[in-house]
Amino acid sequence: MPVNRNALIRYRTIDQCLQNRFKKWTLDDLIDACSEALYEYQGINTGVSRRTVQADMEMMRSNKLGYEAPIIVVDKKYYTYSDKNYSITNSPLNQQDMQVLTEVSGLLKQFKGFNHFTDLNEMVSKLEDKIYSQKTQGPPVIDFEKNDNLKGLEWIEVIRKAIVAKKTMCVTYQSFKAREANTFCFSGYLLKEYRNRWFVLGLPHKRNNQILTLALDRIQTIQEDEEPYRENTVLDLATYYNDCIGVTKSPGQRDSEVVFWIDTANAPYVITKPLHHTQKLLSEDESGKIFSMRVILNFELERELLGFGAKMRVLGPRTLVKQIKEQLAKTLESYKIPGTETGEN
Structure with missing residues (x-):
């Protein structure tokens, strides 16, 4: 019909x-x-x-x-x-849905190859794979990264509409560190995705007027509020996260030159997929390569570097080296078993 x-x-x-x-x-x-x-x-x-x-x-x-x-x-x-x-x-896709999806896919494919539409490539591939699996009733041929149990996705469209319409939201939010939820007015500016988690950058209507990033999976309720929306007059939203790995950042926070060494066997992984767009190769020898990048020092950066374990060594700045050492020492300590010297079974 x-x-x-x-x-x-x-x-x-x-x-x-x-x-x-x-x-x-x-x-x-x-x-x-x-x-x-x-x-x-x-x-x-x-x-x-x-x-x-x-x-x-x-x-x-x-x-x-x-x-x-x-x-x-x-x-x-x-x-x-x-x-x-x-x-x-x-609900399963009907014939009309399939026809519409096919038309949309054909339209989007016309823009593939244009520099301004590079972000569409993955979207088109996802759409074509969905159409293929639906038509053939077979398994998909592309397995994209996803997390079906991720909380908070229901808020994406609610927040997007509020940002577009410039409406204030009344948000009930409980961070992982808070004992109880807190309700406050919030003007949203930008939705941000990082590693399949979604966040919203905006301004809570409090006395300190400090920009805040909220994780959507920690939002309990959102309702439109009559309090006037507060316009963004401080941030360049197009470049705000350019010097950042992840989402943890404060306005005015300055980036640092992070220098790290990685062994020869694992260097290709950071060459083919740089940790950040500012990453540069400084030097190399038989043991490995030394890179640099200019980024904000935050939790996500530490987690990214620690993920390489013994294959990577952070060389600077000193504050980051100290923090990484402390984290590694805590890691070793957590593997020790009481009553033994080596921690081995």
């Missing part, structure tokens, strides 16, 4: 709303959400009628699109899914 783009936007919007069980969704709430989505994606500002959203939910409940969504009404007022794990995005 043909479905136009506007209807698909409404279906996905209703689906996202009903997945969010932190809020009770009335029909008026769903109408407002669909109207906002159509304005954002299509520029349509005429709004959505009550009858349209009701018809959309009936269509989602049916098997005409293959959704059979378990939409129920609670207390004769609030809409939700009876199955908290349900989403129309988990």
